[in-house]
Amino acid sequence: MKVILLAAGYGTRLYPLTKDMPKALIKINKITILDRILSELKNETCHLVTNNKFYNHFLQHSMGQYSVINDGTSSNDDRLGAVGDIIYTIKIKSINDDVLIINTDNMFGCKIQEFIQFAQSQPYSVTACKDMQHKDNVRGRFGVVVHNQNNIVTQFQEKPSEPLSTLASVGLYYIKKKDLNFMKECAQRSADNTGDMIQYLVEKTKVAAWPFSQAWSDVGTHDSLKEASLLFKTR
Secondary structure, eight states, X not given: OEEEEEEOXXXXXXXXXXXXXXXXXXXXXXXXXXXXXXXXXXXXXXXXXXXXXXXXXHHHHHTTSSEEEEOOOOSTTTOOOHHHHHHHHHHHTTOOSOEEEEETTEEESSOHHHHHHHHHTSSSEEXXXXXXXXXXXXXXXXXXXXXXXXXXXXXXXXXXXSOSOSEEEEEEEEEOGGGHHHHHHHHHHOOSOHHHHHHHHHHHSOEEEEEEOSOEEEOOSHHHHHHHHHHTSOO
């Protein structure tokens, strides 16, 4: 298994905090979001993909914990998109293995190692999802995962006005080696959202869902940053 850490966004909704600093390196209760993620990935081979603007920030932070890949983009106008960055990293690093993909602006109360163990026990790629308990909590806010009684994903909804489940996509995916070619096909069709990646895999093969009930925060706005500070007071 190889790990791809997605960190090529510009965090414009968090300006001025992220004008000169990537979201992944924001400190929440004295610990950066990225360091919280890395604490569960010791001894794993990690590749972080970012943009030209924040490349040096991650180089200085990495201290040998992960390799840093510059996707060569400089603004939202020329960005590769999340799926585009995944495929770019797979190509640059010649990855031919299972891939754990993590959006580095997310904070997880669940144990990432438990997710990995579950995913490696399954024959399919797996998406993690937080049960938000009520459809109003996901309506128009998050990608929504819909699955059947066997936990096989049947549909992915991108910020729906009429959600079909209470399961929010959390930016944590385990993609099997056998599905990497489908990922490349998806990038040619839609390279932006990781939700598009899951929907494409659902159309082409099978994807399992891994719901959890522990805390989770998608740190994209000042309000969600405040929420994360309350949810994640300690590690």
